Amino acid sequence: MFRFEIITCYNLSMPVFVKDANKCVGCLICMFACGRAHLATGLESSCIKVRSQGGISRGFSVFVCRGCEDPPCARVCPEDALVVRKGGGVLLKEDKCTGCGHCVKACILDAIGWNNGKNKPVICIQCGECAKSCHYKVLEYKRT
């Protein structure tokens, strides 16, 4: 299993990072918070992901955008629909996006969501809502 938090520890500029996935109870509260951050209710417009590590007794992994400074998702986008943000991460220009899905494959953290209704990716807006709503301090939000 890919242990995401180990890598993110080195990047001190990212806004949200997984501090201790061992404390995750799998409540999905962060996923719902992410949906609301994308002005929606439900899970279709959420990009953060929580998955059990092959059975609940083994605990959970959390996949969240680390706000790369040189983001591969933006690099592979053939339509220039992903614009690199100052301070890391990307912004989605929805009108330019054709829904090809290259960005999703390029993010090896699996931190991009997919909205089937719109056929467009769901991109982290680095808002920290997920971390703020987690009762168990699994995630930490640092404003840069």
Next chain:
Amino acid sequence: MIKEDTLKKVLYIDLSKKKFWIEERDDLFSQFIGGTGVAIKLLHENCKYDTDPLSSDNPIIISIGPLNGLFPIASKTVALFKSPHTGNLGESHAGGRSAIAIRMAGYGAIVIKGKSERPCYIAIHGDRVYFKDATTLWGLEEGVSAASLIRRQESGAGLRTIMRIGPAGEKMITYACVTLETYRHFGRLGLGAVFGSKNLKAVVVSGKRDLKVNDFKGYKECYSNLLKQLAESDKMKKYHELGTPANVMPLSFSKGIPMKNLTISELEGLENISGESFAEKHLGRRVACSHCPVACIHLGALRKPYEDEPYFYRTVYLSYDYELIYALGTMLGVASPEGVLRLIEVVEDMGLDAISTGVVLAWSTEAFEKGLINEKMTEGVIPQWGDVDAYSQLINKIVFSEGEFFKDLGKGIDYASSKYGGKEFALTYGKNEMPGYHTGYGAHIGYLFGARHSHLDSAGYAIDKEAMIKSFDEEQFAEKIITEEYWRQILSSLVICFFGREIYTPQIILQCLKLTGFDLDEKRLTEIGKEIYAEKYRFKIKCGFDVDNIELPQRIFELPSGTGKLNKDFAEKIIGKLKEKIKSLL
């Protein structure tokens, strides 16, 4: 209901014809909200009253409500069916990922009818429904888990629910459960046997969607307020920390926790199986149902040596809570946490309802002591208080033995005691085995008349707790029991976990409902609760339930309860009042 809401969609699945279709039932949802309210209407529509519970005609109704997927701790799913255990209304609730998965798949209810020719499982991924062969998942040997095989086959990881049965369900033990996400259950009243009778091994549901609310800003405010309360309120603390086992010690001080089939009120070493002791020595992880920040599910780690191989161990995680510590601990005189966890493991492996199993074993132990049953019947295993090995073997035999006695035990103790004697100490209520509260009139009469004969119907122990400091007359007891049960119909139509009931006040519920397009007031809400309850009773009575012909077990009058020794005449008076109230509704 909001016009675009997919909640109104009812998915019908016919296992005999391998067909499915969807009906839009705005009528039901706008009138009865969802969850248990809609399910009881669907049960009336789809189940003939004289249906044999284990025949293909018995439908399984699975339903959720408007708050699921929108508000925190609205995390439960309701299942209704005709119970093979009691022969009338079967109702069971479960959490896990189920409620959110069904909501995200775009349904408010699922009705499963018919019987598959061969073992099968159903996979529902949004609007796609698949009938899958499960012949290789049937009768699996110990150590192979059907759920993990299904996990590999199906999509939707992280957001899906997998509801499945174990050997007990396949063998149609009338108190077989359905297990979800390894640690959650439709526990009581035998839904597992109904699955088994349909050759249905499992149901997988997954989906993903956005939902609608009326006022997004108002929704966000309401949501954050709820989330804050769930995190900070003292009302939630007990579920956060020790979980429900926090009740073991307080209830033992008041003599409210039943021990050894209600023959004693003190158990040596009880403190070893307290919530505190479990947390200290065994708590390995805490997990939550989807969309619930409380995470009351406590997993205890049990380290088990391999008998044939030194220095080889495996660690299993088992979810423990108050009811299990009662049923497989105090009730059986087992006062070690390892012993309780070992019995939980067997019960989980078999896929049985833990409460009924514990009470069945307790009755068997006393019946054996009294000479009503003998070693020949039990195939050489002697049930003895505290003997974990013997109890493990007996549980296995209930499921696998072909012997007559075990076949009878597999139908519960109402059945077994009518054949072998020992009715006076058979702790059953309307044919369902006793939950873990010997607290007083509220608890016992609540079990007897509750629509599902469970402690969750009216939480009589809470009424008894009040009765410790105030004295209630028969009218007050009866009124408290029935009004609590009315209100719980609303909670389980939304469907909110009962642990959140103190946060979800009527005002908050009305606010949430308004955001989801239900314009109701408190008076109407109470009326709906009452109407749902009445509908349940109508179903029960049409199935042959006779309010004038049920009794409290004699044993409960012999051992002092949490509120002192119970008086039969006074109990009768409360029962009289309650019957009047029930009859006036019908």
